[in-house]
Amino acid sequence: MRVNHVGEVCAQALYTAQAATTRDPALRRQLLEAANEETDHLAWTRQRLDALDTHASWLNPFWYAGAFTLGLVAGRLGDPWSLGFVAETERQVEAHLDGHLDRLPPGDAASRAVVLQMKEDEARHAQWATDAGAAELPAPAKALMRLAARVMTTVAHRI
Numbered sequence: 001m002r003v004n005h006v007g008e009v010c011a012q013a014l015y016t017a018q019a020a021t022t023r024d025p026a027l028r029r030q031l032l033e034a035a036n037e038e039t040d041h042l043a044w045t046r047q048r049l050d051a052l053d054t055h056a057s058w059l060n061p062f063w064y065a066g067a068f069t070l071g072l073v074a075g076r077l078g079d080p081w082s083l084g085f086v087a088e089t090e091r092q093v094e095a096h097l098d099g100h101l102d103r104l105p106p107g108d109a110a111s112r113a114v115v116l117q118m119k120e121d122e123a124r125h126a127q128w129a130t131d132a133g134a135a136e137l138p139a140p141a142k143a144l145m146r147l148a149a150r151v152m153t154t155v156a157h158r159i
C-alpha cells in the first residue's frame with residue numbers, strides 16, 4: 001500500500017506538471033480533473049497506511065520532484081506525446097494494481113476495495129488519454145518506464 005501511495009504522489013506531480021505545460025485549455029482542464037481523482041486516491045491510500053499502522057515512504061518529496069520533472073519533460077514534447085505518456089503510465093499502473101489484488105490478504109476487504117476502485121479509475125484515465133489523441137510510445141520508452149517503475153516499487157516497498 002506504501003507503493004500505491006507513492007504512485008499516487010507521482011500521479012499528482014505528473015498531471016500537475018503536464019497541465020502546466022500544455023497550451024490547450026481543454027486538455028489542461030482534463031488533466032486537472034484527472035489530477036483531482038488522483039487526490040482521492042492519495043487520500044484513500046493514506047488512510048489505509050494509517051489504518052495498517054505504517055508510514056508513508058520517507059522519500060515522498062523526492063518521488064514528487066522526480067515525477068514533476070518527468071511531467072514537465074513529457075509536456076514539453078507536445079500534447080500527443082504527453083498524452084501517450086499518460087496512457088502508458090496508467091496502463092502500467094493498472095497492471096501493477098491487478099498484481100497487487102492477487103497478493104493482498106483475502107481478509108483485507110478495505111484495501112481490496114481501494115485498489116479495485118483505483119484500478120477502475122486508472123483504466124478510465126488511460127482510455128481518456130487514448131481517445132484524446134495519445135501517441136503510442138516507442139517500445140524502448142515503455143521499457144524504460146517499466147524499469148523506472150520497478151526501481152520505484154522496490155525502493156518504496158522498503159522506505
Ligand SMILES: [Fe+2]
Pocket residue numbers: 008011037038041118122
Ligand atoms: Fe491514481
Ligand SMILES: [Fe+2]
Pocket residue numbers: 011034038090121122125
Ligand atoms: Fe490515474
